[in-house]
Amino acid sequence: MTKNVVEDDEQTATKSKSSRTRERLLDAAAEVLSRKGFSGTRLSDIAEQACVQAPAIYYYYPSREDLIEEVMFVGAAAMRTHLEAVLATLPSGSTASERIAAAVEAHLRHELEISAYSHAIIRNANQLPEAISRRALAEVSAYNDIWRGLVADLQASGQLRPDVDPPLARMLVLGALNWTAEWWNPDRGPLEALITTAQSMVLHALRR
Amino acid sequence: MTKNVVEDDEQTATKSKSSRTRERLLDAAAEVLSRKGFSGTRLSDIAEQACVQAPAIYYYYPSREDLIEEVMFVGAAAMRTHLEAVLATLPSGSTASERIAAAVEAHLRHELEISAYSHAIIRNANQLPEAISRRALAEVSAYNDIWRGLVADLQASGQLRPDVDPPLARMLVLGALNWTAEWWNPDRGPLEALITTAQSMVLHALRR
DNA sequence: CGACGTTTTTTGTCACGGTTCAATAATAGG
DNA sequence: CCTATTATTGAACCGTGACAAAAAACGTCG
Structure with a gap:
């Protein structure tokens, strides 16, 4: 186990090698999970993606499920x-519409860039x-x-139809945004066009 | 194997027992597939859902993959x-908007009822x-x-913004509709409210 | 250089799930 | 009824993948 000192205290400027490997594994797991789904995600795939042998994963995570649970939580938390x-960052006088437009952009950028x-x-x-999924679902x-x-703000301002x-x-709006992950890719043009x-x-x- | 005569010719009024079992298996496979995803779909789950033992499936389908392929194709074709x-069924003078509204309803009803x-x-x-997925993706x-x-009709009529x-x-519209499968259930109120x-x-x- | 803590690989075990097959049960036709 | 065909099952085979344990490699500091 990595010394806790390093984890919590002043990390050596950049991250320790150990925690970088840990992160590489998490990224690899996210990548495989996104392509293959939960049951299709094999430790050997994750290992290959992260350029290690499968059993090495157990040095960083106690089990396959723990690793996946972590991917889900970290990802959901990042989104929020x-x-x-x-x-x-929006100016305090922003309208409900402006805030919603910003949220749409934030959602799409985060979903399609990360x-x-x-x-x-x-x-x-x-x-x-x-x-x-419990912790992730809470996020x-x-x-x-x-x-x-x-949406409530928009309604309060009297602009919601x-x-x-x-x-x-x-939910319909979030569905439209979520689903972009299934079909959008850079070949369809600049992300900005989709956002707009x-x-x-x-x-x-x-709106009315 | 069932006599082909029965398959193609005049079936005994209702379907033969064999083809009813076949269909029960297909339904069971669809049900499990929708909950667990491809890799998570085990033959034993399908068998249980259809009230047979797992090896019985091989009397009707040559392999797990063939069965799943059939589910995907049948489902996609039904949607189309x-x-x-x-x-x-729409009157010939229907506007583009009316046709789109009808398509939204058709999509949601089919998705959430079947x-x-x-x-x-x-x-x-x-x-x-x-x-x-090849055959299904074609559908x-x-x-x-x-x-x-x-959408092209709407544009041609000059009404598309x-x-x-x-x-x-x-794709954004279809995404909103597709995603309803992830969250909508009858507890959220009548389907008609969602459709509207x-x-x-x-x-x-x-539209403008 | 050498001992020690950290990291990674090698090797092996075990359970699970798809598939096969021979045996059996249901069913229909004569 | 009896028999041929259809339908289903139980037991076994086999590859795969999660995980355990131990050994090897690596790096670091005295």
């Missing part, structure tokens, strides 16, 4: 904190054993809460 | 023919070995073509 960070983790979560969150739930607030049910609308179109469609779908 | 059938097959396709289409592609036509790119818009909201949002997202 990224959205929070982006919203926090795609392995997001993709892994999106594809697997609902078909994992409860024990593995996803918090993520949803943020969006719930955004009256025939859209807020919870349904929120998505923002426009979302706002027109929600 | 259902949409075509619904569109065919959910096992649709869910299986939606979740697995993009993470299956090419050999297994999915045909399904996309129909939608491409619907100029800042939405048709291919991106189509989705139709309204889609049309407002696309």
Whole structure:
């Protein structure tokens, strides 16, 4: 086990070699998980992706399930904190519409640029054993809460069209965004074009 | 093997027992596939769901992969023919908007009422070995073509908002619809409410 | 250089799941 | 009923993949 001192205290400027390997394994697991799904993710695939032998993984993680659980949690948490960070940078006088547009961009950028983790979560969150997805689902739930607030703000400002049910609308919008992981790739043009179109469609779908 | 005579010719009024078992297995496979994903789908689960022992499956299908391939193809084809059938019932003078609204309803009803097959396709289409998904993907592609036509009609009628790119818009809409399989259930209220909201949002997202 | 802590590989065990096959049960046709 | 065909099962085979244990390699510091 790596000395805890190094973990918590002043790490040697950059990360220790050990924790870099740990991270490489996590990245590799996310990558495989996003392509093959939970049951299709084999330790040997992860090992190959990370350029180690399979049993080496056990030096860093107690089991396959622990590793995958960590991927799910880290990925979900990153998604939430990224959205929070982006919203926090908006000027305080921002309108509900502006905040929603920013959230759309944040979601798409994070999903399509850091795609392995997001993709892994999106594809697997609902078909994992409860024990593995519990912590991740809590993050996803918090993520949803943020969006719930955004839609509520739009409604409070009187701009939400009256025939859209807020919870349904929120899930439909998030669905459109989540699903981009299944089909979008850089060959379809610049990410910015997708972001612009998505923002426009979302706002027109929600507003009067 | 069942006599081919029975297969192709006048079946004994209702289906033969053999083909009913075959169908029960297909349904069971769709159900398991939709919950567990490709690699997580075990023959023993399918067998249990269909109330037979695992080896019985081999009397009807040559291998696990053949069975799953059939689920994918049948499900995808059903989705496409259902949409075509619904569109065919519309009066000939229907507007592009009316046709799109009908397509949204058709998609959601089929996905959420015949959910096992649709869910299986939606979740697995993009993470299956090419050999297994080839025929299904051809159907999915045909399904996309129909939608491409619907959006093109809207554009031709001059009603498509100029800042939405048709291919991106189509995929965003289909994403919102596909994703409902991940979250919607009857506890969230009547399906009709979802359909109405989705139709309204889609049309407002696309039209001037 | 050499001893020690860290990291990685080698080797092996074990359970699980797809598949086969021979044997048996159900069923229909004469 | 009896027999031929259809349908299903139980037992066994076999490859694979998670995991354990121990040995080897690596690096570092005295």
